[in-house]
Amino acid sequence: MSSKTSERTRLKVLEAARDLFNERGTAAVSTNHIAAGAGISPGNLYYHFRDKQQIIHALFDRYARELDDRWRPDRDAGKNLAVLGRNLAEAAALSWEYRFFQREMLVLLRADDRLRAAYDVVYERRFSEQRSFAQELVLQNVIRVPQLPRTIDDLITALWLVAEGWQPFLDLTSDPTDEQQVARVTDLLMVVLEPYLTDEGRRLFEGET
Secondary structure (H helix, E strand, C coil), X not given: CCXXXXXXXXXXXXXXXXXXXXXXXXXXXXXXXXXXXXXXXXHHHHHHCXXXXXXXXXXXXXXXXXXXXXXXXXXXXXHHHHHHHHHHHHHHHHHHHCHHHXXXXXXXXXXXXXXXXXXXXXXXXXXHHHHHHHHHHHHCCCECCCCCCCCHHHHHHHHHHHHHHHHHHHHHHCCCCCHHHHHCHHHHHHHHHHHHECHHHHHHHHHHX
């Protein structure tokens, strides 16, 4: 099997698994279901992945890489706000694409120490990136720091909780399969962020939107 053919097959497996996990949840999906969804034999699937857990790990790696390197601050405040708006929208789209993670993350992490370790690394890296980005916005007089004893880290944490918790909330209260409902998370994030925009930040942000 050529490397290109192998990579295409691996991608088909991951996409089939993601779609099935989104639809049914990870517990209800077997490797046989995934192989059938990918249009390959179970033996061919096991050539690429030894079990379902390894598929979940690979999907998490893909999801994490999609969010990498998005929070490099610029000296231009307007460009930073454009990045902020774009990142919120694209993160919402990715949350929909990998929505089973949002629904099941706590269960998945408690059941798998290796996945938990990978999540911790991603969390620390992403939080540090977002802190640096937010600190630059403070220096540029775009956002203000919450009133003491609260900190910029508290604001980032509040935004993170809304972003990570929206899909489970929809599972409990609304239609978790409605993509338009899922996209509303960007509006909710702005509800949290908007009070901390300075007059200059509001002016620049309204110019971007």
